[in-house]
Amino acid sequence: MSVPNRHFDHIVVGAGSAGAIVAARLSENPAKHVLLLEAGPEDRNVWSKVPLGFAKILFNPKYMWQDQETAQEPDLGGRRYALPAGKVLGGSSAINGLIQVRGNPGD
Numbered sequence: 001m002s003v004p005n006r007h008f009d010h011i012v013v014g015a016g017s018a019g020a021i022v023a024a025r026l027s028e029n030p031a032k033h034v035l036l037l038e039a040g041p042e043d044r045n046v047w048s049k050v051p052l053g054f055a056k057i058l059f060n061p062k063y064m065w066q067d068q069e070t071a072q073e074p075d076l077g078g079r080r081y082a083l084p085a086g087k088v089l090g091g092s093s094a095i096n097g098l099i100q101v102r103g104n105p106g107d
């Protein structure tokens with residue numbers, strides 16, 4: 001998508017959990033022009049609507065960043081750990097397991 005000759009006050013990169021919220025909050029000021037950029041497509045995969053369905057799209061490069069991993073982790077004996085992440089409108093929140101863990105007031 002091209003956006004010729006447009007001026008933006010804010011450019012947010014990544015329409016995941018954080019980016020979408022930041023862009024929405026910034027857009028509450030009608031005087032501000034906000035551009036939200038997302039590398040992935042719209043979320044149209046049925047498996048992203050099913051709890052734990054992400055297992056079906058984990059290796060689909062259309063919806064997931066592939067081959068991402070952590071740096072070598074000292075606490076894992078120097079091993080790297082696979083780091084799956086959504087590449088889609090909504091980011092990892094669009095492909096995640098739909099599991100909610102209620103916050104513990106003691107934390």
Ligand SMILES: Cc1cc2nc3c(=O)[nH]c(=O)nc-3n(C[C@H](O)[C@H](O)[C@H](O)COP(=O)(O)OP(=O)(O)OC[C@H]3O[C@@H](n4cnc5c(N)ncnc54)[C@H](O)[C@@H]3O)c2cc1C
Pocket residue numbers: 013014015016017018019037038039040054084085086087088089090091092093094095096097098099100101
């Ligand atoms: C497989 C999986 C299962 C999960 N299950 C759960 C669960 O059940 N319950 C739960 O609470 N949490 C779950 N999570 C965690 C939760 O989804 C994430 O913590 C949360 O979505 C992270 O939000 P974020 O905004 O940091 O990143 P993301 O939501 O990942 O958003 C980052 C966005 O930035 C985009 N992006 C990155 N680089 C660029 C670029 N250069 N240009 C444009 N766009 C870019 C990405 O495509 C992506 O859309 C899960 C995560 C994964 C990966």
